[in-house]
Amino acid sequence: MSRAPLVFIHGAFCGPWSFDEFRAPFEAKGHAVHVPALRHHALETKPPRALGETSLLDYAADLETFIGGLDSAPVLIGHSLGGLLAQMLAARGLARGIILLAPCSPWGVLPSTIFEMASAQTMMLSGPLYDRILKPDYDVAAAHSLDKLTPPERRRVFAGFVPESGRATFEIMHWGWDARRASHVPAGDVQCPILCLAGQHDVINPPSTLRRMALRYGKHAEFEELAGRSHWLIGEPGWEAVAERCMGWLVAKGFADAKPERKAKKGKA
Numbered sequence: 001m002s003r004a005p006l007v008f009i010h011g012a013f014c015g016p017w018s019f020d021e022f023r024a025p026f027e028a029k030g031h032a033v034h035v036p037a038l039r040h041h042a043l044e045t046k047p048p049r050a051l052g053e054t055s056l057l058d059y060a061a062d063l064e065t066f067i068g069g070l071d072s073a074p075v076l077i078g079h080s081l082g083g084l085l086a087q088m089l090a091a092r093g094l095a096r097g098i099i100l101l102a103p104c105s106p107w108g109v110l111p112s113t114i115f116e117m118a119s120a121q122t123m124m125l126s127g128p129l130y131d132r133i134l135k136p137d138y139d140v141a142a143a144h145s146l147d148k149l150t151p152p153e154r155r156r157v158f159a160g161f162v163p164e165s166g167r168a169t170f171e172i173m174h175w176g177w178d179a180r181r182a183s184h185v186p187a188g189d190v191q192c193p194i195l196c197l198a199g200q201h202d203v204i205n206p207p208s209t210l211r212r213m214a215l216r217y218g219k220h221a222e223f224e225e226l227a228g229r230s231h232w233l234i235g236e237p238g239w240e241a242v243a244e245r246c247m248g249w250l251v252a253k254g255f256a257d258a259k260p261e262r263k264a265k266k267g268k269a
Contacts, residue, residue, distance in 0.1 A: 004075045004096055004255040005032040007067060011080030012169070013136045013161045015041045018079065022234040025243045029256060034074070036066050040165075047163045052133040054165040056172070056182045060088045067094050075255050077246065079234050080104055080205065083196075084172065084183060091189040097253055099246050100196040101233045102205045105213045106185035107175045112208040119204075120173045129174075132166030144203055148229070148236035157235060187216040194221040195249045197242065199229035222249070 006026055008019045016035040023033050038059050040051040063085060067074060075097045078086035083103020090098045111117050123129065138158050146154040171182040196214045198207035207225040214223035226233070226242065233242050250256040 003029070003031045003257070004250070005034065005070055005072060007063075007070075007074045007076050008033065008035045009063065009076060009078035009082030009085050010035070010038065010041070011078075011082050013134075013141075013164045014079075015043060015160065015162060017043075017160050018157075018234060022239060022243055025240070025247060029247060031256065034066070034070070036063065038062070041162055043160070043162060047133055049133070051163060052131040052166050054168060055180075056085065056088070056168050057180070059168065060085055060092075063089060064092065064094060075099065075250065077101065078103060080231070081168070081172070083205075084185075087185045087190065088183070090192055090194075091185045093189075093191075095192050097193040097250075097255055098190075098195075099249065100194065100210075101242070102199055102202050102231050103196065103210065103213075104172050104183075104205055105209055107178070107181050107183040109209065109213045109216070112212065113203070113206050115203045116206065116209065123169065123173055129166035129170035134164045134166050134169060136161035136163065145231045146236075147201070148232060157232075187218075190217055190220060192220065193253045195246065196221055196223045197233060197245065198223070198225050199231055199233055200225055200227050201229065202231040204231045 008023060010016060010018045016037050019035050023035060027033050039054055039062050040047055073094065073096045076086040076089060076095045077099040079101040081104050083100040084106060086095065086098045086100060087106055089095055141158055141161065142154045146157055149157065171178050175183050194217050196210055198210040200207060211223055214221040229238065230236060233239065251258050
């Protein structure tokens, strides 16, 4: 059995570095692992003005080009914003399977918690997002994304955060006002297997919302709520068990075998 190539898609305010540890077990199993950077998400001291106007559709177009350069169709593994992009790409027939780690939901999935609604309202009251560059906020990240890490670990991880696109953020959080429906994913077009993992304590993309998102995909989707976990599934304590669950799913779906590899196959970043 051949092992499927894996394309890891990072989340908002992040970069390929966010998968530095999480990717290692998959490489050890012999998968070719690729971790592209979203447009303008390389570590830069000053992001280009164009970042503010970058759309989810731009991110998806870049990834479609990247996937087109691979030797075979990959399994996509997306965290947060990356999970939404994985769904968009799967609807285009570009994935053999997708693993969604605390993913953002696509157009039309209603929020299920007061926190989600309050967050969207707060962003709206801060002013137009269509062309703004959003700077990462340590207090927000520490409280809602990196909350399971120790304070020193939070500082270490946050040091890698980069600015994010206001337009892409608008398209996710205020999809009802987005005339282009950039985050729209026709559920019937997603015909590949899906594994969706949600942290019990995740307030950014809570399990109650992700459960209803997964239901859109019917028989193709498996949903699991991970007890005691939050949003940073790829690096908070116990991430190794999350990676192990993903690898078990790859085997179960025929994208890998259970035999360990002695030497990992390196992919391009």
